Amino acid sequence: KAGVTQTPRYLIKTRGQQVTLSCSPISGHRSVSWYQQTPGQGLQFLFEYFSETQRNKGNFPGRFSGRQFSNSRSEMNVSTLELGDSALYLCASRGFYEQYFGPGTRLTVT
Amino acid sequence: AQTVTQSQPEMSVQEAETVTLSCTYDTSENNYYLFWYKQPPSRQMILVIRQEAYKQQNATENRFSVNFQKAAKSFSLKISDSQLGDTAMYFCAFMKALDSSGTYKYIFGTGTRLKVLA
Numbered sequence: 001k002a003g004v005t006q007t008p009r010y011l012i013k014t015r016g017q018q019v020t021l022s023c024s025p026i027s028g029h030r031s032v033s034w035y036q037q038t039p040g041q042g043l044q045f046l047f048e049y050f051s052e053t054q055r056n057k058g059n060f061p062g063r064f065s066g067r068q069f070s071n072s073r074s075e076m077n078v079s080t081l082e083l084g085d086s087a088l089y090l091c092a093s094r095g096f097y098e099q100y101f102g103p104g105t106r107l108t109v110t
Numbered sequence: 111a112q113t114v115t116q117s118q119p120e121m122s123v124q125e126a127e128t129v130t131l132s133c134t135y136d137t138s139e140n141n142y143y144l145f146w147y148k149q150p151p152s153r154q155m156i157l158v159i160r161q162e163a164y165k166q167q168n169a170t171e172n173r174f175s176v177n178f179q180k181a182a183k184s185f186s187l188k189i190s191d192s193q194l195g196d197t198a199m200y201f202c203a204f205m206k207a208l209d210s211s212g213t214y215k216y217i218f219g220t221g222t223r224l225k226v227l228a
Binding site: 048050092 | 152208213
């Protein structure tokens, strides 16, 4: 099976802009979770989608949102970007209980 | 609230030797899952090994094995015959079900940076 794919791999944005990241899970997986990884805060859970419904949400401001499509692909959107949003954004696909991660999207906000 | 603690921020080991990474967690749950993930410099997070809490037998995957002590809430990872390719950040993770509909909660430790020396 193909692994989890994320696009784009690298992104540079300016403060105040918005960004959309995409994640395609492993075929057959219906759960997609998003994480933010920074050197200072480690791996922080953003939200999980299962069958197009947000099932769980981390402690992030409303500027961070997501959605999942009927083919299980997921997008994450960050509006009004701040410098502190610079991070590696990881997407994880889950079949039963094991999560498999994508390569991540490195977002740099200038 | 559940927490996962990795008390060793950095470790190093000589090639071909054995190293043990520590992880402790705090939970009042009885049913949960534990994982070790590896994140090499390439940044791709890779699942190394998993352990179901209801299983007493320690999980093993080739050179990787765990020492799962449920009562002590300890879940250490042992890497035998260390190889240069084992150089990475290692994360311990705890997972439990939030409800019966398939919603799970994952909590990650802060990671241990392991360097394998030639």
